[in-house]
Amino acid sequence: MTPETETAFAAIRGDYGTDSLRRVERMLEPGGGDPRHPLQKGAKWILPGLSATPWHDPHGYPELAPVVDALEAAHPAVKEELTAAWAGRREAFSDYEHYLTRQEDWQALYLYRGGIMVEESAGPAPTAYQVLKEFAVDTEKICPLLESHFSILLPGAAIAPHCDLWNFSINLHLAVDIPDGCSITVAGETRSWREGKCLLFDYSFEHAARNDGERPRTCLLVDLWHPETTVPERLALVALITEIRQLMGDG
Template identity: 80%
Template sequence: MTPEMENAFAAIRAEYGADSIARVERMLEPGGSGRHPSQKAAKWIMPGLSPTPWHDPYAYDELAPVVRALEASHRAIKEELNSAWAGRREVFSDYEHYLTRQEDWQALYLFRGGGLVAESAATAPTAYRVVKEAAVETEKICPLLECHFSTLLPGAVIDPHCDLWNFSINLHLAVDIPDGCSITVAGETRSWEEGKCLLFDYSFEHEARNLGIHPRTCLLIDLWHPETTLPERRALVALITEIRRLMGEG
């Protein structure tokens, strides 16, 4: 722990109580916390969060409004996405996962680096508005991560991997889903249903594939895990921001 982290944690404990960030502190203890075998490659596992790979998108009062807003706007979101893909391909870029970069995995960012990507408002106005109103202004989005259109080209495969931690959770709106596409999380394979959302804990090993002949696009949003608390979220932002600073990442 650096002095900056210790000071941030002390301020949170002073405001919310001595035990308010105990789970975050336990996560940092030598040996970490227990984890499911399918989470073995994740960097951080905060104890006390449901060790469940797949979640019901409507099961959490905090997240259900985001799900409803995205699904209600699916038709407009798809039309705007397809228009951008056909006429403004330059706004998409190779997706740079923290593990790798893939040319057959394209991304258009709406939220990145702790804020909305303003230039995307003209390209995908409906998705931008919904994400801004339902997830950013309500502070449901995890500011440490991002929101983007994720397009897998025909034949693309995302190899099995775990993401960094379990204190955020990944919501997918199935925007444009051709035949031959699927996602596997902790050994269970599912398919996207166009216009509907999937929600899963990406600290569990997961992989995806497009074995069809058309691009597959989902809108991905990194949301706070609904079982985390406000003081924990503040502590986690302070922690990861300081770690990234020390690593020269910003």
């Protein structure tokens, strides 16, 4: 760790106790702490002690349930506004830039990025913007290291199997507009989305998606803190990853 990260960690231990960052410290040891599930080997960091479960019940965590409930209740308005934006404000969308790739047939409208709300998106997607801000951002349930965006997979598009960077955040999908022929596979188990409902999964496990339908598949994706992480761990992970990104010229 850099001196800056050491200083940040020391301050967190001072506030929360000497053992508050034990799991983060284990993650940074040679070998990365606990043994990994075979389908997590592509992830860079695995925080030990979190449930090694690919699929999660979106209503199963008291911390996350208000976000899920609010998004599902807002679905009719979210879909109507997004459909209108896709038809009339296409310039608001862009190719999705994953850390591994960029795809023209995978479009995105960002609501939260770089640790802040994307104010320009309040126009084309006002309901989603407000619900996200009130229930995920203002409550600090969103992982500020990542983002929230509408993910539009065009007909015939496929997202190749891959692991995301870590397991200490978790991916929530609100199914906004789902044609027949769409699927998502996580750790070898394939499911589909139910329009108006949420899916929750650990994207440190290998996952892939495809749209074999006849119109775009649209989900609202929100990167939330894994509910089994603690407040001091979250503070430490933000300090750690932010410093790494700065050293790599990506922050």
